[in-house]
Amino acid sequence: MISRRDFCKKSLLVAGGLTIPLSALELFNPARLEAEKTDGKKLRWVFLVDTHKCVGCGFCVKACKTENEVPYDANVTRTWIERYVITKDGKTHIDSPKGGRDGFEDSRIDVGEGTFEEIKNEEINKAFFVPKLCNQCDNPPCVQVCPVGATYQTKDGVVLVDRSWCIGCGYCVMGCPYGVRFFHPVHHVAEKCNFCYHRISQGMQTACVDACPFGARRIGNIRDPNDPVTKVIMTERVNVLKEEYGTTPQVFYLGLTKEVK
Amino acid sequence: MVHGEAWTLKEFFTYPNEYIYWTIQIVMYPFMTGLVAGAFVLSSLYHVFGVTQLKGIARFSLVFSFALLPVAMLPLMLHLQQPQRGIEVMMTPHFTSAIAAFGIVFSTYGMIVASELWFVYRKHFVENALKLREIDDRNLSEHLWHLLYTVLSLGTTDISHEALEADERAVKKLAAAGIPVACFLHGYAGFIFGSVKANALWMTPLMPVIFICSAVVSGIALCILTYIITMEIRKFLAQRRHREHPELPSPDELKSAELHVVTMTTKYLVMFLVAAITLELLDLIFRGYTAMKSWDILRSVIYERDFVNIFVIQYGLGNLLPFIIFLTPGLTIRRALAGTSLVLLGVFMMRWNVVIGGQAFSSSLSGFMHYVLPVWPDSMETYKEGLMGALTVAIVPFCLFYLLNKVMPVFKDTH
Numbered sequence: 001m002i003s004r005r006d007f008c009k010k011s012l013l014v015a016g017g018l019t020i021p022l023s024a025l026e027l028f029n030p031a032r033l034e035a036e037k038t039d040g041k042k043l044r045w046v047f048l049v050d051t052h053k054c055v056g057c058g059f060c061v062k063a064c065k066t067e068n069e070v071p072y073d074a075n076v077t078r079t080w081i082e083r084y085v086i087t088k089d090g091k092t093h094i095d096s097p098k099g100g101r102d103g104f105e106d107s108r109i110d111v112g113e114g115t116f117e118e119i120k121n122e123e124i125n126k127a128f129f130v131p132k133l134c135n136q137c138d139n140p141p142c143v144q145v146c147p148v149g150a151t152y153q154t155k156d157g158v159v160l161v162d163r164s165w166c167i168g169c170g171y172c173v174m175g176c177p178y179g180v181r182f183f184h185p186v187h188h189v190a191e192k193c194n195f196c197y198h199r200i201s202q203g204m205q206t207a208c209v210d211a212c213p214f215g216a217r218r219i220g221n222i223r224d225p226n227d228p229v230t231k232v233i234m235t236e237r238v239n240v241l242k243e244e245y246g247t248t249p250q251v252f253y254l255g256l257t258k259e260v261k
Numbered sequence: 262m263v264h265g266e267a268w269t270l271k272e273f274f275t276y277p278n279e280y281i282y283w284t285i286q287i288v289m290y291p292f293m294t295g296l297v298a299g300a301f302v303l304s305s306l307y308h309v310f311g312v313t314q315l316k317g318i319a320r321f322s323l324v325f326s327f328a329l330l331p332v333a334m335l336p337l338m339l340h341l342q343q344p345q346r347g348i349e350v351m352m353t354p355h356f357t358s359a360i361a362a363f364g365i366v367f368s369t370y371g372m373i374v375a376s377e378l379w380f381v382y383r384k385h386f387v388e389n390a391l392k393l394r395e396i397d398d399r400n401l402s403e404h405l406w407h408l409l410y411t412v413l414s415l416g417t418t419d420i421s422h423e424a425l426e427a428d429e430r431a432v433k434k435l436a437a438a439g440i441p442v443a444c445f446l447h448g449y450a451g452f453i454f455g456s457v458k459a460n461a462l463w464m465t466p467l468m469p470v471i472f473i474c475s476a477v478v479s480g481i482a483l484c485i486l487t488y489i490i491t492m493e494i495r496k497f498l499a500q501r502r503h504r505e506h507p508e509l510p511s512p513d514e515l516k517s518a519e520l521h522v523v524t525m526t527t528k529y530l531v532m533f534l535v536a537a538i539t540l541e542l543l544d545l546i547f548r549g550y551t552a553m554k555s556w557d558i559l560r561s562v563i564y565e566r567d568f569v570n571i572f573v574i575q576y577g578l579g580n581l582l583p584f585i586i587f588l589t590p591g592l593t594i595r596r597a598l599a600g601t602s603l604v605l606l607g608v609f610m611m612r613w614n615v616v617i618g619g620q621a622f623s624s625s626l627s628g629f630m631h632y633v634l635p636v637w638p639d640s641m642e643t644y645k646e647g648l649m650g651a652l653t654v655a656i657v658p659f660c661l662f663y664l665l666n667k668v669m670p671v672f673k674d675t676h
Contacts, residue, residue, distance in 0.1 A: 076263045080277045094274035094627055112271040112628070132276075141458060147363070148346075149355035167349055168342020170282040171360055177459035179276030179624050183264040188342040245458055261274070261625035 043156040044250070045195055046222040048229045048238070049131050051255040053216035056081050056129035061101040063211030067196060069186075076182040077101065078193040079133040079208055084259055085109060087123045092259045100129075130260050131217060133208070134159065134180045134193035135241065135249030142172035142181060142192075151190065157250060158197050163189045177245045195219060222250070264342065267643055268635055273628035281620045281632045284646040286336040288616045289654045291450045291472060292479065292609055294333040296658075298447040299480010300326035301374065301439055306529065308377075308436035314525035317518060320381060321491075321671040322484040327374050328662035334367070336654050339645045359453045366449060370442045377435040379415075380428045382669045386414040409668065447476040454615060461555030461626070462562070462619040467544050474537035479608035481530045482601040485523055487662070489598050492519040495672070516594075523597045527587050530604065538580055541611070558626045566621060566629065571614050579607015 081100030095110040108116035150165035166189035184191035196206035220229025239256040265280025300322040307319035351364030393407035448469035455468025586600035635647030
């Protein structure tokens, strides 16, 4: 005959013993594990640029300037297009007049201060366009160096600037290896591309993605395996800019070559 | 117009947003903090290490360091796009940034220098307060002086032998604590540059050490220079007054004292100069030897575009020539004056070549930028970030020193 004391003891033991495998079910919940592996965030904005598709029309620059109210004629821009012309002598000629805003109608290379360099067609080995924008780095040096924390990274990976808090010291401008930052000519604070955060957070595309007639620019969510951008990044040979700085940039390029600066 | 466009000339490929954003004020900032730190280290050589030969200049350099202190902040304020928010660096510091430490380091250092000065001049404050208290019918200026000295004495009037000895001990402790803080203040200015990984010229762990050494050099040089100028003025005044007041030191006495102090101090100057140049050359040689990706463009900046600035003005006029001047036997006041002026020029050019030279090339490593110094301002921006703004910054410490000297006379024996 089991005593009451023994009964209580043993039932506690059984209950305890049962909870261990049951809690293991909870511990090894695959969905949770998957979430934890990817730090639990469901959204991380990334950008995909297909340089093969870019023709240097400059629609993206125009659209960006208008959308984000960066004065149209000011010689600064949140996004720009670079033209690369590699000649047979192995030299790389690069320019980006007005950030490529008006396209590249002049075949001569702009070498600054009103001078241009003529390159004959037969001397050219290859030529292409590379659109640039903020890389929304995973390890953003601009956020690190801001002395007052006026620039910060959102949970979905976009680096933003608080215009009411920036003191305008320019340390972030100096800290960015990609040269995407500048001082806003009207607000006199640090300014940069923010993937049109006001648009993407409302379910829209960025202004430059909308404006690109050739689909060279795409934005997506790297945490969503079914996102077409994610699929391209995961399955094709993509590259990033200036990886050696340890910034972990999140703008991926198709067709990037060693000449690209 | 975009900020930076007024003074930037671009050549070959630079990113569209690249301009010379850090201009002459950012050259002035490390230059001024360097002078602050250097002047303090010079005064500490006497207070802490008991280098008695430097006694004559120790108090002088301490007061001068204090006069320079508020001015170290001035170029930053002139450079900020939103100067009214500058205080936020102190209020809401973001500690992953090197600049965020500014508030803490700067105020700690300020407090140390202020308290050290107080202990050095306490006797002077108390004596004056008591002297003025005895006057029954004080006129307005005497009344104000009395008020000032009473406030400065902070309510203590004990100037007994024991109390003064305790003061000396406190001075020694504060001076000892001040040396690392002064080095930190300036080393961290070097860290601000050295830690910018996006800039190939700036990024080196040697930067803070190079900055500290050249800071001490420039601080000592400026102290000698100002000391000579002040002594010349005193000699001139002594010539006129000596006839009426024979108890005052004669011009000849002043002259021999001056030469002695100057000769002793230049020895320390040369020592720190050797250290500074060694480190700078090490950095240059190392860059050339390792020849990383950025070396191609750095080489064309250092050996071609900035050749005159770096090798002729900085190393030639600013380092080599003063070496010859100081090491040739039989140093005279006039030669010391020329030597220290050249050393100051050399250190200024070193800051210039770091700050402006670091922006002389695009971070695409495919183009160059040239800084056209705005000489005559045509807007607030070209005033602030041009020659006139820099001159303003350079003049202010001397005005402050003049005022401080009224309250804390640097040549009067206190203890």
